[in-house]
Amino acid sequence: MAEYRVIPEGTVTSPKGFLAAGIYAGLKVFGEEKRDLGLLFSEELCDAAALFTSNEIKGAHVVLGQQRIQGKKLQAVVVNSGSANTCVGEQGLVDATEMTELAAKKLGVLAGHVIAASTGVIGVELPMALIRQGVEKMELSKEGGHELARAIMTTDTHPKELAIALEIEGKEVTIGGIAKGSGMIHPNMATLLCFLTTDASIEADFLHEALKEAVDASLNMVTVDSDTSPNDTVVIMANGRAGNERLKKGALGADIFQEALAELCIHLAEEIARDGEGASKLIKVGVEGAESLADARAAALTVAGSALVKTAVYGNDPNWGRIIAALGRSGARVDESQITLYINEFCAMDKGLPVSFYKEAAVQAMNRPEIYIRVLLHLGDASATAWSCDLSQEYVTINSAYTT
Amino acid sequence: MAEYRVIPEGTVTSPKGFLAAGIYAGLKVFGEEKRDLGLLFSEELCDAAALFTSNEIKGAHVVLGQQRIQGKKLQAVVVNSGSANTCVGEQGLVDATEMTELAAKKLGVLAGHVIAASTGVIGVELPMALIRQGVEKMELSKEGGHELARAIMTTDTHPKELAIALEIEGKEVTIGGIAKGSGMIHPNMATLLCFLTTDASIEADFLHEALKEAVDASLNMVTVDSDTSPNDTVVIMANGRAGNERLKKGALGADIFQEALAELCIHLAEEIARDGEGASKLIKVGVEGAESLADARAAALTVAGSALVKTAVYGNDPNWGRIIAALGRSGARVDESQITLYINEFCAMDKGLPVSFYKEAAVQAMNRPEIYIRVLLHLGDASATAWSCDLSQEYVTINSAYTT
Numbered sequence: 025m026a027e028y029r030v031i032p033e034g035t036v037t038s039p040k041g042f043l044a045a046g047i048y049a050g051l052k053v054f055g056e057e058k059r060d061l062g063l064l065f066s067e068e069l070c071d072a073a074a075l076f077t078s079n080e081i082k083g084a085h086v087v088l089g090q091q092r093i094q095g096k097k098l099q100a101v102v103v104n105s106g107s108a109n110t111c112v113g114e115q116g117l118v119d120a121t122e123m124t125e126l127a128a129k130k131l132g133v134l135a136g137h138v139i140a141a142s143t144g145v146i147g148v149e150l151p152m153a154l155i156r157q158g159v160e161k162m163e164l165s166k167e168g169g170h171e172l173a174r175a176i177m178t179t180d181t182h183p184k185e186l187a188i189a190l191e192i193e194g195k196e197v198t199i200g201g202i203a204k205g206s207g208m209i210h211p212n213m214a215t216l217l218c219f220l221t222t223d224a225s226i227e228a229d230f231l232h233e234a235l236k237e238a239v240d241a242s243l244n245m246v247t248v249d250s251d252t253s254p255n256d257t258v259v260i261m262a263n264g265r266a267g268n269e270r271l272k273k274g275a276l277g278a279d280i281f282q283e284a285l286a287e288l289c290i291h292l293a294e295e296i297a298r299d300g301e302g303a304s305k306l307i308k309v310g311v312e313g314a315e316s317l318a319d320a321r322a323a324a325l326t327v328a329g330s331a332l333v334k335t336a337v338y339g340n341d342p343n344w345g346r347i348i349a350a351l352g353r354s355g356a357r358v359d360e361s362q363i364t365l366y367i368n369e370f371c372a373m374d375k376g377l378p379v380s381f382y383k384e385a386a387v388q389a390m391n392r393p394e395i396y397i398r399v400l401l402h403l404g405d406a407s408a409t410a411w412s413c414d415l416s417q418e419y420v421t422i423n424s425a426y427t428t
Numbered sequence: 429m430a431e432y433r434v435i436p437e438g439t440v441t442s443p444k445g446f447l448a449a450g451i452y453a454g455l456k457v458f459g460e461e462k463r464d465l466g467l468l469f470s471e472e473l474c475d476a477a478a479l480f481t482s483n484e485i486k487g488a489h490v491v492l493g494q495q496r497i498q499g500k501k502l503q504a505v506v507v508n509s510g511s512a513n514t515c516v517g518e519q520g521l522v523d524a525t526e527m528t529e530l531a532a533k534k535l536g537v538l539a540g541h542v543i544a545a546s547t548g549v550i551g552v553e554l555p556m557a558l559i560r561q562g563v564e565k566m567e568l569s570k571e572g573g574h575e576l577a578r579a580i581m582t583t584d585t586h587p588k589e590l591a592i593a594l595e596i597e598g599k600e601v602t603i604g605g606i607a608k609g610s611g612m613i614h615p616n617m618a619t620l621l622c623f624l625t626t627d628a629s630i631e632a633d634f635l636h637e638a639l640k641e642a643v644d645a646s647l648n649m650v651t652v653d654s655d656t657s658p659n660d661t662v663v664i665m666a667n668g669r670a671g672n673e674r675l676k677k678g679a680l681g682a683d684i685f686q687e688a689l690a691e692l693c694i695h696l697a698e699e700i701a702r703d704g705e706g707a708s709k710l711i712k713v714g715v716e717g718a719e720s721l722a723d724a725r726a727a728a729l730t731v732a733g734s735a736l737v738k739t740a741v742y743g744n745d746p747n748w749g750r751i752i753a754a755l756g757r758s759g760a761r762v763d764e765s766q767i768t769l770y771i772n773e774f775c776a777m778d779k780g781l782p783v784s785f786y787k788e789a790a791v792q793a794m795n796r797p798e799i800y801i802r803v804l805l806h807l808g809d810a811s812a813t814a815w816s817c818d819l820s821q822e823y824v825t826i827n828s829a830y831t832t
């Protein structure tokens with residue numbers, strides 16, 4: 025575990041030199057707390073890295089972002105919720121490009137150093153007139169991270185934000201992040217949008233590597249509905265304001281930064297799962313003793329994503345056969361006679377044999393806001409954790425009337 | 429299309445020489461129409477083939493059945509619902525074997541020619557005392573197929589049965605089948621249990637090939653919840669009573685039989701999807717113009733299985749972006765600019781561009797018991813169909829309190 029402290033009320037603008045804004049620009053139905061357009065800005069040009077969706081269908085901002093990140097330098101992100109700017113033909117790329125140009129002009133930076141991001145309904149063109157007006161009137165501030173965290177929400181019930189401070193070779197370094205999730209959430213990437221900032225000085229290639237490793241163990245291990253979005257985007261920007269000696273692979277402090285970044289991403293991943301559409305419980309699946317990391321991850325994610333496991337958790341139903349059935353179809357090597365299974369503190373199966381239990385006690389053990397499903401495969405040394413949420417009637421209600 | 433006629437009230441005992449029974453033996457909570465133990469019997473020893481689950485965790489009857497089918501000869505099936513006889517340690521195989529011995533003794537056949545099958549809750553031992561009594565008191569009859577179809581039901585709301593007659597080289601041949609589905613339904617196999625019979629004379633290797641081909645295009649293209657059961661079993665028995673010249677690969681009439689068998693399996697597949705847990709609508713996904721059959725099948729199944737597509741269908745929500753997003757993550761090659769998409773008769777996307785539509789008309793087009801999602805990829809000649817059902821609050825209700 026990396027040593028770090030959580031910054032009270034921390035957010036994506038907690039690291040030095042980052043400002044942000046989030047406003048209501050009319051892209052969604054109005055609500056007191058609603059925001060739908062946002063800006064994230066670094067006073068210095070940043071080393072940057074980004075990861076995008078693995079979906080063959082890609083939002084226009086993903087296509088543009090994949091080009092822009094080639095330069096490994098970014099200074100701003102402009103983002104909207106309400107429309108995904110996806111499946112709208114060539115207009116999509118025209119509009120995403122204009123978004124970055126509008127932001128660049130306002131901020132006095134190069135458009136090539138701006139990334140755009142969109143989330144919302146697919147197949148609807150961006151209302152560019154509203155976005156032009158909106159970018160114009162946004163006011164950046166040091167507290168703007170909180171508003172930006174709201175501006176990226178769709179069916180999320182609350183913003184997800186965190187900032188942590190740690191010491192690297194005598195210098196205090198801060199890492200901040202915000203994310204949104206809720207629906208169409210499955211790796212890779214497991215989040216629609218996640219923006220990370222740090223005032224550490226970091227070489228871009230190491231930054232990319234550290235981001236990939238952190239995301240693989242966190243956001244890519246979240247599943248709400250097994251549906252991978254065409255818009256998923258994670259961006260990290262490092263502006264060097266902390267004054268530390270530049271971090272690169274193998275440098276002193278590189279491991280500390282890597283671990284702290286992973287911890288921050290795990291926190292955001294857990295928050296996304298906890299706030300999955302219609303969720304009443306967080307499900308955490310830990311698989312230990314797998315033959316390989318790939319096996320451990322596949323097993324954990326398959327259990328976490330099973331509709332039958334998710335409904336059983338919702339109903340406090342200790343129907344653990346569903347967990348074993350999901351393990352069996354995960355593609356991971358499993359040996360029934362070696363499996364030990366816990367649901368919270370209660371053991372359901374021990375080395376392949378069902379454990380007699382008092383059903384009411386098991387039901388009670390499941391009637392909690394967090395359910396920890398722990399699987400011991402006893403085949404090797406690899407382990408992994410996946411995050412999900414229960415599947416409730418409310419999930420169906422939310423998703424059966426999303427656009428109508 | 430093969431030429432055949434549907435037999436009124438046809439079932440698995442419609443082919444000559446097959447008898448069956450289904451009774452209530454006390455394995456499930458009592459209900460007027462409830463059956464939980466059944467027998468299927470052929471007066472002659474049959475050429476036989478079977479396919480089993482791809483889940484790494486296998487029910488005891490699957491392990492036993494995989495051994496028994498090596499001999500390519502069967503004369504009876506004994507089956508129970510209520511307990512899956514899965515994940516109960518070594519007792520599972522002991523009990524499955526005893527079930528076949530009880531049936532063999534009653535019927536005066538070899539236990540090696542009997543297959544057992546179980547479906548229900550995982551992790552609970554079979555109540556063998558009830559099964560011993562039950563096998564004893566079953567009475568076989570020509571109409572018993574209808575009772576047997578009930579005996580394999582779990583959360584199914586009605587039995588699935590069909591028999592068809594066709595002519596092969598001047599001889600009338602009958603094929604009958606029953607199946608159960610409802611929950612934990614996803615290839616491979618897409619059905620928990622399916623029993624097929626025919627009075628045609630067929631060489632066992634060709635029978636296996638014909639079964640595999642039929643199941644790949646039908647039962648393996650059904651998904652209710654993306655959860656593959658450890659117990660899935662399809663068995664076909666051919667007793668030769670029709671007196672046709674023995675069918676083998678390339679023989680006259682082999683194609684006709686193959687096609688008719690596939691049609692029968694498609695009917696059962698569609699019935700399983702229509703009766704998925706909590707379903708109010710059948711979803712049929714046709715993918716055309718894919719580069720390969722594997723691509724077409726992956727694309728169709730991924731769309732059919734998407735929780736977001738299924739909830740949108742439930743709510744008559746023409747949120748077609750979810751269909752495109754599912755296509756994009758299916759693993760099939762897709763080119764956004766080439767995709768044309770219909771939901772029933774209404775075109776949502778034409779060669780990559782959204783088609784403006786009157787939303788109320790689209791909502792109305794979706795307010796029907798069958799939704800046909802038709803995707804034209806325009807990349808090749810391969811096509812495939814998948815079947816699913818909508819995802820309703822009722823699904824959650826059913827599955828959140830299954831064992832409690």
